[in-house]
Amino acid sequence: xxxxLVTGANGFVGHYLVQQLLQKGFQVIATGKGASxxxxxxxxxxxxxxxxxxxxxxxITFDHHRPDAVVHCGAMSKPDECETNRxxxxxxxxxxxxxxxxxxxxxxxxxxxxxxxxxxxxxKGMCREDDERSPVNYYGETKMLAEDEVKKYSFxxxxxxxxxxxxxxxxxxxxxxxxxxxxxxxxxxxxxFDDQVRTPTYVEDLARAIVTIVEQRATGIYHxxxxxxxxPYEMAVAAAKFVGLDASxxxxxxxxxxxxxxxxxxxxxxxxxxxKKELGYKAVSFExxxxxxxx
Numbered sequence: 001x002x003x004x005l006v007t008g009a010n011g012f013v014g015h016y017l018v019q020q021l022l023q024k025g026f027q028v029i030a031t032g033k034g035a036s037x038x039x040x041x042x043x044x045x046x047x048x049x050x051x052x053x054x055x056x057x058x059x060i061t062f063d064h065h066r067p068d069a070v071v072h073c074g075a076m077s078k079p080d081e082c083e084t085n086r087x088x089x090x091x092x093x094x095x096x097x098x099x100x101x102x103x104x105x106x107x108x109x110x111x112x113x114x115x116x117x118x119x120x121x122x123x124k125g126m127c128r129e130d131d132e133r134s135p136v137n138y139y140g141e142t143k144m145l146a147e148d149e150v151k152k153y154s155f156x157x158x159x160x161x162x163x164x165x166x167x168x169x170x171x172x173x174x175x176x177x178x179x180x181x182x183x184x185x186x187x188x189x190x191x192x193f194d195d196q197v198r199t200p201t202y203v204e205d206l207a208r209a210i211v212t213i214v215e216q217r218a219t220g221i222y223h224x225x226x227x228x229x230x231x232p233y234e235m236a237v238a239a240a241k242f243v244g245l246d247a248s249x250x251x252x253x254x255x256x257x258x259x260x261x262x263x264x265x266x267x268x269x270x271x272x273x274x275x276k277k278e279l280g281y282k283a284v285s286f287e288x289x290x291x292x293x294x295x
Contacts, residue, residue, distance in 0.1 A: 001044070004214060005029040005067035005109075007052055007100065008074030010037045012173035013114065013165060016207040017071060018045070024211055029065045032074070037171055052096040062103035069110040069214050072100055075143075079118065079262035082139035093142035094149070101153050108155040110217055112210060117163040117198070117225075119144045122265020125197055126229075129161075129221040129274055137262035147221075158213050160206075163225040163268055164232070167203030168293050175203075176232055177239040177293050184245040194233035194252040199225040199269035202289035205281075212279045222279065223270035228286035235286070242290050 004021055008014040009030035015038060021028050022042045030038060031050035038047070050061050052074060075093055076082055082089035097113065104111050118140035119133040135141045150157050166175040174182065176192075183190055201224060209224045230238075233252050240247040255264060275281035284292070 001025065001027050002068045003027045003029060003065060004069045004071060005031065005062070005065060006071045006073060007031050007050070008072075010034070011073060012167075012170055012175065013203060013206060014073045015170040015173070016167070016203050017073065017210055020204075020207045020211050021214070024215070026214070029067060031061065039170070052100055053091050055099045055102075058099045058103045062107060066107045067104070067109050069112065070100060070104050071112040071114070071210055071214065072097060073114045075114070077116075077139065079137050079139040079264065080260055082142065083137055083262035086138055089138055089142050094145045097146040098149055101149065105154060110156040110214065111150065111153050112158045112160060112213055113146065113150045114210075115143050115147055115159050115161045116140065117161060117268035117270065118265060119147065119161065120265055120268055122267050125267030125269045126271050127223065127268060128271045129223055136265050139262060140265070156217055156219055158219055159221045160210055160213065161221065161223050161270070162201050162206050163270055164198045164200045165203050165206060166200055166235070166289065166293060168295070176235055177290070180236040180239045180250070181243050181245065181294070184240055184249055188249070190236065190250045191253045191258065192233045192236045192250055193255065193258070193264070194231045195254040195266060196231055196264055197229060197267040197269055198232065199227060199229055200235060200286060200289070201225040202284050202292065204292070205283050209275060209279060209281050212281070216279070218279060222275045223272050224275055224281065225270040225272060226283045226286055226289065227272065229269055230286060238286070238290060239294075243294055
């Protein structure tokens, strides 16, 4: 039975990924900074508390479990936090990745790194895997630096970039759709960007693609997202209407209206033809993802 070590297993993507790996018969070493918040148990699931920014903790964990594959989902991923606390962002997103790869190399583990559309400038959108990267904020920059290190890894690697992940929340791990509905239910007025274009990703699609990559040992870079091209405002309005709330309380704003520490790329979104061809990847429609989120 193959062992897969997952970082960030308490996170939104991590939760769904662990679930799907177990369903496929893998033994999973799920890791996170604190105690497990996973809402399920399984005889093939092991929880390890792990701070992957701590080199020695990483080495001990890998030497104990000797994983066949690693999926690195853990990250400091809020752009504004990364912008205002660059030292912590670099430590988590770059140094932490290096620690994991150094330990993985000892055991010749296959290494999967979860990255982001924020490595791109946002000038053209519908990005392909080989398009030039030029991040406009520090979060994107740390992810680009980490990608560069992953590309040097000796024993099989894959970089999975994704875009604005949504789906049924796990614990308090909200996303744009569930935050919108929650705020409207409280009577709040929302300001949401309508000048940014994305191809939002249904979380279970992303997890399934990562599992396929692990199964096939598929190497290289893969763009994994949905195919519907939407702004965050359009997503929020669709969520409000779907659950029968008043969408008029959602205001359109542009980046210039909202002064935030980190710039956002205006047009990202992915061309997913490579993933379709090589992985047999299929994305659910945004309409279907919406149904599954609020089912």
